Amino acid sequence: QEYTALKLKVLDWAPKAAEVLKGKIPEDASVFLVPATLRPETMYGQTCCFVGPALTYGVFKASEKEYFVVTERGAKNMAYQGVFEKEGVIEKAADIKGSDLVGTLVNAPLSFHPQVRVLPMDTVLATKGTGVVTSVPSDSPDDFAMVTELAKKADFYGIKKEWAELEVFPIIQTPTSDLLAPYLVKKLKISSPKDTKQLLEAKDIAYKEGFYQGVLKVGDFKGEKVEAAKPKVREQLIKAGDAFAYSEPENKVVSRSG
Ligand code: ZZB
Known part of the structure; x- marks a missing residue:
């Protein structure tokens, strides 16, 4: 699977995250949450970033001044794709639980909401992508169902x-x-x-209808078919330094449905 890994820059840590990471990352470094997406053309519609609250993430050094928050599994894959300084080597600055990241404010490239929050989603798989998922409720049924649930039971989930x-x-x-x-x-x-079950069906329809019959309504490729616009939006994000290519070893791909 060829994903687009998007760089969501941390603007303000949740208090727990700030406490856990204190002294572990250089003051002048930028830290990014890095979701893997198959739908770069939908990035205009990001409204939050999901992490698995029970998952453990690492903060990995990508270069002198940049650190990425992803699962260790994701970082290991990246290490073989020219993402870090040394081929095959990961450098972990810290461990952090997903639940400690909840509430962190990040920048979402291309989104109409440039600043979004990190929110919890129990169904995020540790075995897929980077374990970080950017949320597009307009075009992902899973994301729409989750944000609806979070807004309904904000207190239960410990969010605003x-x-x-x-x-x-x-x-x-x-x-x-x-x-x-x-x-x-x-x-x-x-x-x-x-x-x-219904979410899986909805996802299937949304992928097919979006890809084969969708037309972008917004952005630089407005009016173009999704099929044509998808690689263009991806290129634009990569050229701007807001994203990079990320792929998964074929046999390790596990679908969200399990
Ligand atoms: C943004 C986005 C916008 C996505 C959309 C989908 C859609 P899949 O589910 O196998 O088809 N994803 C990525 N990593 C994980 C993970 N670790 N756990 C759970 N979900 C994950 O695989 C790809 C999609 O699943 C990714 O693309 C990501 O959500 C999510 F409008 O990113 B997507 C109809 C779907 N629309």
Whole structure:
């Protein structure tokens, strides 16, 4: 699987994260949460960044001045893809639990919401991508179901309600909707992230309809078909230094459905 790894720069750490990382990262270094996505063309619609609250992440040194927050597994893959300074070598500055990252404020490249929060999602897999997921509720049914749940039960999840209530803007027009994920969640009567079966079906439809019939409504490639615009948005992000290519060894790919 060829992913796009996006660099979400940390602007303000959650108090727990600040405490855990104190003295472990140079003051003048930039730290990024690095989600792996298959849908770079949807990045205009990011509203938050998900981590698995029970997962352990590492803060890995990418260069003198840049550190990446990803799973150790993700970092090991990156080490063989020219992402770090030495081929095959990872340098870990710290360990941090996903739950300690919740509430951290990050910059989301290209998004209409340039500043978004790190929020918890129990279904994030440690065995896929970087263990960090950028959330696009307009086009990902899983993400729409999760942000809806988080806003409904903010106290239970230990977050501020407004962190999960950022406006969901239309990004891609398809024959059925310009907010495909919310449309499918409603149509398939999905009421929570626990409706795994319907969510899988919704995801399948959203991928196919978005890719083959979608047209971008926003950004520099507005009016172009998703099929054509996807690699262009990706290139633009990479050229700007906001993203890089990340791939997974074929046999290790595990789908979100398990
Ligand atoms: C942003 C995005 C926008 C995504 C969208 C999807 C969609 P999949 O699920 O096998 O098809 N993802 C990445 N890593 C993980 C992980 N460790 N655990 C759980 N989910 C993960 O694989 C790719 C997608 O699953 C990725 O692309 C990411 O969410 C998520 F509009 O990034 B995506 C219809 C889907 N739309």
